[in-house]
Amino acid sequence: MKKDSSLSILFKGLLLENPVFVLILGTCPTLATTNTVIGALAMGLAATAVLICSNVVISLLRKVIPETVRIPCYIVIIAGFVTIVQMFMHAYLPELYELLGVYLALITVNCIILGRAEMFASKNNVGKSALDGVGMGLGFTIALLAMATIREVFGAGTFAGIEIPFLIDHTVNYLTKAPGGMLVYGILIAVVSVITKGKYPKKKSFGCAGCPSAGLCKSCSSCENNIEEAVDNILKEGN
Amino acid sequence: METVKSLIVILMSSVLVNNYVLSQFLGICPFLGVSKKLDQATGMGVAVTFVMLMATAVTWPIQTYILNNTGLEYMQTIVFILVIAALVQFTEIFLKKYIPALHKSLGVYLPLITTNCAVLGVTINNMTDGYGFVESLVSSLGCGLGFLLAMVLFSGIRSRIDEMNIPKALRGLPVTLIAASFLSLAFFGFAGIIDNLFA
Numbered sequence: 191m192k193k194d195s196s197l198s199i200l201f202k203g204l205l206l207e208n209p210v211f212v213l214i215l216g217t218c219p220t221l222a223t224t225n226t227v228i229g230a231l232a233m234g235l236a237a238t239a240v241l242i243c244s245n246v247v248i249s250l251l252r253k254v255i256p257e258t259v260r261i262p263c264y265i266v267i268i269a270g271f272v273t274i275v276q277m278f279m280h281a282y283l284p285e286l287y288e289l290l291g292v293y294l295a296l297i298t299v300n301c302i303i304l305g306r307a308e309m310f311a312s313k314n315n316v317g318k319s320a321l322d323g324v325g326m327g328l329g330f331t332i333a334l335l336a337m338a339t340i341r342e343v344f345g346a347g348t349f350a351g352i353e354i355p356f357l358i359d360h361t362v363n364y365l366t367k368a369p370g371g372m373l374v375y376g377i378l379i380a381v382v383s384v385i386t387k388g389k390y391p392k393k394k395s396f397g398c399a400g401c402p403s404a405g406l407c408k409s410c411s412s413c414e415n416n417i418e419e420a421v422d423n424i425l426k427e428g429n
Numbered sequence: 430m431e432t433v434k435s436l437i438v439i440l441m442s443s444v445l446v447n448n449y450v451l452s453q454f455l456g457i458c459p460f461l462g463v464s465k466k467l468d469q470a471t472g473m474g475v476a477v478t479f480v481m482l483m484a485t486a487v488t489w490p491i492q493t494y495i496l497n498n499t500g501l502e503y504m505q506t507i508v509f510i511l512v513i514a515a516l517v518q519f520t521e522i523f524l525k526k527y528i529p530a531l532h533k534s535l536g537v538y539l540p541l542i543t544t545n546c547a548v549l550g551v552t553i554n555n556m557t558d559g560y561g562f563v564e565s566l567v568s569s570l571g572c573g574l575g576f577l578l579a580m581v582l583f584s585g586i587r588s589r590i591d592e593m594n595i596p597k598a599l600r601g602l603p604v605t606l607i608a609a610s611f612l613s614l615a616f617f618g619f620a621g622i623i624d625n626l627f628a
Contacts, residue, residue, distance in 0.1 A: 376604070
């Protein structure tokens with residue numbers, strides 16, 4: 191299949207399958223760390239590092255991990271790498287460590303990483319999984335940077351802490367705060383869906399595997415990446 | 430009296446001012462995913478509150494008495510996520526066996542909570558803020574109630590959105606996020622409430 195060539199694996203994460211704007215994974219860090227460009231870059235790179243490492247290890251272990259307990263196994267592997275990144279940043283980049291705070295630890299439950307482990311690394315060889323990690327990580331970082339640039343330039347009148355003339359006197363403070371984050375995110379998703387119209391994967395093609403609860407959810411085939419429908423289905427089954 | 434006052438301040442600030450969903454962005458996934466219908470939103474909110482309380486009751490002693498005493502503080506993330514995952518599973522099994530009625534109404538939401546960052550977030554935040562055991566429980570209760578409040582309010586808003594004629598590009602998630610942005614803006618109004626609570 192053409193889809194499997196290494197280059198396309200690397201680049202699909204950038205736009206067509208951008209984890210933030212198209213797959214809508216990892217919303218929490220996206221919204222929380224994009225009020226400054228520095229924070230967004232740090233979060234993007236930290237998550238990328240964890241994503242590449244966990245993708246490689248999970249891909250290596252994909253034949254060893256039993257099907258039924260794979261989600262807990264993935265979580266332990268991911269949490270291990272998150273701890274390494276945390277300790278590394280605490281030692282060498284203490285300012286960034288303070289800036290990211292609890293969100294650094296929360297990379298553990300970032301749906302992008304678990305989602306890629308489940309969707310890609312558990313089914314492909316090490317090389318492809320590493321490439322997928324790089325592509326998805328870059329897509330995540332670029333998406334965060336795009337959002338952070340909009341929010342910081344117009345919200346605070348600075349870019350990575352450097353003051354921008356004119357804009358510094360006319361800031362829209364709202365954008366750097368929580369509501370502004372959601373507003374910018376909503377509009378960017380709409381913009382990306384217009385740009386990639388017809389090309390981005392239909393929901394069913396990545397379907398339930400993208401849902402972090404996929405392993406625990408019995409009615410995956412009918413859920414189409416929709417938690418609400420999944421709940422409906424389980425409710426029906428329960429009756 | 431002072432203790433009660435400080436507990437009320439913690440509770441109010443975590444429900445209204447530092448609302449986990451609307452101002453700290455924790456637990457956004459279920460907030461956007463399960464808020465379409467009021468009954469599901471309520472069920473999810475109650476289940477999250479319950480798991481947050483349980484998780485705090487278990488992780489606080491583990492951190493204070495085991496990890497801090499053995500110099501293993503850096504294991505916090507791994508231990509906490511494992512405890513939460515195990516706890517959620519046990520709760521589900523327990524409810525299924527002994528309280529089937531409750532399992533029917535709450536059980537379906539439990540598996541979805543393991544990877545909810547609000548639960549891991551609240552347990553870690555309690556430790557970073559240096560809360561004692563009772564304070565941690567109150568703070569978790571507040572965060573859970575804040576989550577429930579946001580879910581219930583938002584499900585009302587979403588049922589209205591569904592009836593509207595929305596431009597095609599904005600349909601689905603974009604308009605939901607924009608609506609969430611306004612709800613979050615409304616919660617901004619609570620910012621000064623804590624300073625004047627006992628004034």
